[in-house]
Amino acid sequence: MNLVKDPATFVNVFLVGLTQGMVYALVALGYTLVYGILQLINFAHGDVFALSGLVAFTVLTNLFGVDEASSNAISAVAIVLALAITMPLFALINASIEFIAYRPLRNAPRLAPLITAVGMSFIVQNIGLAMYDVNFRSASGLVPHTSVFTIGDVSYPWSKLAVILITIPVLLLLTWFVTQTRQGKAMRAVAQDQDAAAIMGVNVNRTISVTFALAGALAAVAGMLFLLQFNMRYDTGFELGLIAFTAAVLGGIGNLPGAVLGALIIGFIQAFNEGLGWHSPGSDWTRTIVFGILIAILVFRPQGLLGERTPEGA
Amino acid sequence: MSTEPEPEPERRSRVDDVTRRLRRQSLTGWPLATAIALLAVLYPTYIMSLQELETVGKYFPSLGDSVIVVVFTMMAVGLNVVVGYAGLLDLGYVAFYAAGAYTAAWFASQQFEQVTFHFGAVGIQPDVTGIHLSIWLILIIAGVFTTLVGILIGFPTLRLRGDYLAIVTLGFGEIIPQFVRNADNLHGFDLTHGTFGISPIDAPGFGETLSDSLGLPASYQASFDRDRLFYWTALFLLGVTVFACVRLRDSRLGRAWIAIREDETAAAAMGVPLMRTKTWAYAIGAFFGGVAGAFYASVKSGAFPADFFFNVSIFLLCMVILGGIGSVWGVILGGVILGWLNVAGLATIGTDLGIEDVPKYQFGIYGVIIVAVMLLRPTGLIPERRHQRELEEAVSDLPLYDAEHDASLGRGGEDRIRRG
Numbered sequence: 001m002n003l004v005k006d007p008a009t010f011v012n013v014f015l016v017g018l019t020q021g022m023v024y025a026l027v028a029l030g031y032t033l034v035y036g037i038l039q040l041i042n043f044a045h046g047d048v049f050a051l052s053g054l055v056a057f058t059v060l061t062n063l064f065g066v067d068e069a070s071s072n073a074i075s076a077v078a079i080v081l082a083l084a085i086t087m088p089l090f091a092l093i094n095a096s097i098e099f100i101a102y103r104p105l106r107n108a109p110r111l112a113p114l115i116t117a118v119g120m121s122f123i124v125q126n127i128g129l130a131m132y133d134v135n136f137r138s139a140s141g142l143v144p145h146t147s148v149f150t151i152g153d154v155s156y157p158w159s160k161l162a163v164i165l166i167t168i169p170v171l172l173l174l175t176w177f178v179t180q181t182r183q184g185k186a187m188r189a190v191a192q193d194q195d196a197a198a199i200m201g202v203n204v205n206r207t208i209s210v211t212f213a214l215a216g217a218l219a220a221v222a223g224m225l226f227l228l229q230f231n232m233r234y235d236t237g238f239e240l241g242l243i244a245f246t247a248a249v250l251g252g253i254g255n256l257p258g259a260v261l262g263a264l265i266i267g268f269i270q271a272f273n274e275g276l277g278w279h280s281p282g283s284d285w286t287r288t289i290v291f292g293i294l295i296a297i298l299v300f301r302p303q304g305l306l307g308e309r310t311p312e313g314a
Numbered sequence: 315m316s317t318e319p320e321p322e323p324e325r326r327s328r329v330d331d332v333t334r335r336l337r338r339q340s341l342t343g344w345p346l347a348t349a350i351a352l353l354a355v356l357y358p359t360y361i362m363s364l365q366e367l368e369t370v371g372k373y374f375p376s377l378g379d380s381v382i383v384v385v386f387t388m389m390a391v392g393l394n395v396v397v398g399y400a401g402l403l404d405l406g407y408v409a410f411y412a413a414g415a416y417t418a419a420w421f422a423s424q425q426f427e428q429v430t431f432h433f434g435a436v437g438i439q440p441d442v443t444g445i446h447l448s449i450w451l452i453l454i455i456a457g458v459f460t461t462l463v464g465i466l467i468g469f470p471t472l473r474l475r476g477d478y479l480a481i482v483t484l485g486f487g488e489i490i491p492q493f494v495r496n497a498d499n500l501h502g503f504d505l506t507h508g509t510f511g512i513s514p515i516d517a518p519g520f521g522e523t524l525s526d527s528l529g530l531p532a533s534y535q536a537s538f539d540r541d542r543l544f545y546w547t548a549l550f551l552l553g554v555t556v557f558a559c560v561r562l563r564d565s566r567l568g569r570a571w572i573a574i575r576e577d578e579t580a581a582a583a584m585g586v587p588l589m590r591t592k593t594w595a596y597a598i599g600a601f602f603g604g605v606a607g608a609f610y611a612s613v614k615s616g617a618f619p620a621d622f623f624f625n626v627s628i629f630l631l632c633m634v635i636l637g638g639i640g641s642v643w644g645v646i647l648g649g650v651i652l653g654w655l656n657v658a659g660l661a662t663i664g665t666d667l668g669i670e671d672v673p674k675y676q677f678g679i680y681g682v683i684i685v686a687v688m689l690l691r692p693t694g695l696i697p698e699r700r701h702q703r704e705l706e707e708a709v710s711d712l713p714l715y716d717a718e719h720d721a722s723l724g725r726g727g728e729d730r731i732r733r734g
Contacts, residue, residue, distance in 0.1 A: 039477070040477070041477050041480070041481060101685055101689070104689055105688065105689070108692065110477065111401065111403050111477075112688055112692060114403060114477050114480060115403065115631070115635060115684060115688055116684065116685050116688045116689070118405070118628060118631070118681075118684065119632075119680075119681040119682070119683075119684030119685040119688065120681065120685060121681070122628065122677045122678055122680060122681030122684075123678055123681040123682060123685065125677070125678070125681075126675050126677060126678025126679075126681065127678070129674070129675065129678070130675065130678075238624070242484070242485075242488070245481065249481075284492070284495070284496045285492070285496060287488055287489065287492050288488075288489045288492050288493060288496075291485035291486070291488055291489050292485075292489065294481070294482070294485050295470070295471065295482050295485050295486070298471070298474055298478050298481070298482055299470045299471065299473075299474075299482075302474065302478065
């Protein structure tokens with residue numbers, strides 16, 4: 001049996017997986033940041049991502065009026081400007097969700113904020129439904145699908161390069177923020193021990209708000225990238241959120257490089273499952289495979305690939 | 315026997331005191347419960363006159379809708395065993411519903427045309443292919459099968475902490491419907507008939523013999539009182555579920571569940587076997603979900619994969635939360651309110667307000683209910699006494715030093731739990 005029919009298909013599928021993995025990574029980071037600091041699975045995160053993509057669509061088409069006919073330079077500027085609007089907006093929205101729904105339950109039993117998060121997920125999803133109805137939106141026409149380079153039968157389109165061109169700087173910025181700045185240090189301190197951090201003068205509530213804002217901004221970037229690649233509608237965030245959460249768990253929840261690694265692995269698994277259809281179960285089974293991995297990881301290695309064993313990790 | 319020493323008089327009286335108080339507590343609610351149960355049982359007799367009332371008449375659900383309300387309430391009461399008693403957040407309860415529905419579909423339809431096996435099915439010609447068992451037998455089979463599914467899911471996952479357990483159950487709740495959708499060609503074998511689902515499913519009934527001797531209906535489908543029969547059967551099943559759940563709560567097992575919910579580490583230290591107790595909660599919750607699913611499939615005369623999606627799990631969870639986590643009567647109230655909103659209420663209210671597509675946003679509305687209840691009244695409409703106390707303590711008591719987040723303490727606790 002031939003696992004790979006020809007090298008070109010293999011490489012093409014590999015590139016699809018890389019692109020998908022990058023989008024998952026941005027959403028997975030949002031889960032992992034919040035989990036790291038509050039030990040809360042923020043179910044609403046996937047839906048915040050979907051809503052941000054839909055809002056980005058409105059900003060691009062209605063506010064800036066760009067469409068497929070616009071020149072590449074104008075599209076690129078519009079995309080960057082749209083990000084400059086949606087990132088702060090969804091940072092604010094995500095921080096507000098924390099303020100309204102999770103903060104009052106900070107000292108409640110552990111299950112209470114988790115249940116509230118499920119409720120928030122449905123609220124955000126239905127806001128998307130109310131604003132955009134059930135139609136799919138996409139802005140894949142804004143990025144050129146012509147090849148950057150072609151080697152044999154392998155071509156690498158600009159649309160996929162755009163994802164990497166946006167994701168890499170965002171990841172570098174995030175790393176710089178978390179490791180180098182004062183606020184990043186406060187975040188790590190609160191994640192390690194809330195009480196000790198508070199004693200040392202860290203403003204815990206503000207740090208948690210900043211974390212949620214950061215996660216919201218990352219979700220907004222992911223929403224934009226998804227919009228440029230695929231179709232999305234109000235409930236896209238549910239499944240993608242679960243996949244991204246799986247990625248975060250796979251890499252070791254609370255661990256930032258782990259989330260990116262897990263997201264890339266999940267992206268490749270999904271791409272190879274769907275792209276090499278003659279040999280693999282195919283897209284009908286993607287969910288089953290992804291959640292199968294999630295369950296297996298949680299049962300056999302709950303700390304994930306890069307995570308350390310913590311009391312919360314079991 | 316006679317050598318056994320008599321308990322000291324003082325001690326015995328104290329024990330008696332406690333027993334008497336408990337008995338009194340459990341008896342005070344009964345007159346009200348009986349009255350409500352009677353009203354529910356007699357609903358078919360006065361529904362017509364209620365619906366003829368002006369302005370409010372249209373809010374009363376039809377019998378067909380009431381069956382759905384009762385079935386979903388039954389599932390919610392089953393879910394309450396897992397979430398309310400044992401404190402295990404299960405976001406994939408729909409998997410048990412699906413397992414029950416498909417059990418009914420396998421054993422009471424023409425799905426497996428390779429075999430012809432009849433046992434107690436009513437209104438089916440003897441030469442029809444497929445397995446056709448009596449619906450009453452199927453309800454039990456579905457319960458047992460779903461219990462096994464519950465144990466299979468629970469066994470590897472119940473070691474996990476609350477929030478990880480939630481996500482794993484959610485995963486199973488997603489895997490099982492997808493499996494059902496895709497399992498129409500497992501190496502050429504059609505197990506579930508894919509996206510079309512399995513339909514029709516044989517109607518329930520008691521058969522000619524019982525009909526002649528006891529006056530029970532021979533076949534629901536052939537009866538003119540079809541809706542009433544389904545309604546009363548559903549109510550009977552709900553009654554059995556409620557009785558079982560109330561008795562379970564006061565049993566040794568029930569107290570163990572509540573101990574685990576309140577403090578896992580302390581419960582383990584007191585000798586409660588964690589894994590076994592949790593698995594029981596899972597299995598029993600699954601049992602009722604399976605029976606309800608099988609019955610609902612026979613009401614609908616079909617098992618369709620489109621019915622089994624994540625939102626159903628949340629819908630049931632919302633019933634439990636609105637009514638009061640852990641409180642059986644509260645969950646029934648929550649189930650009736652939300653079930654009614656689901657089948658008829660939202661549409662009727664929407665028409666009244668002049669808004670057309672209120673049902674479209676039903677899950678948004680459930681989301682608002684969940685968040686509002688958790689923030690404003692976390693004990694639900696009818697609080698369970700112990701749970702209320704637990705929450706009040708947790709909210710009012712702000713520890714200077716939180717043991718839960720202490721790595722060294724937590725680690726020790728986890729290890730101990732793992733071995734138990």
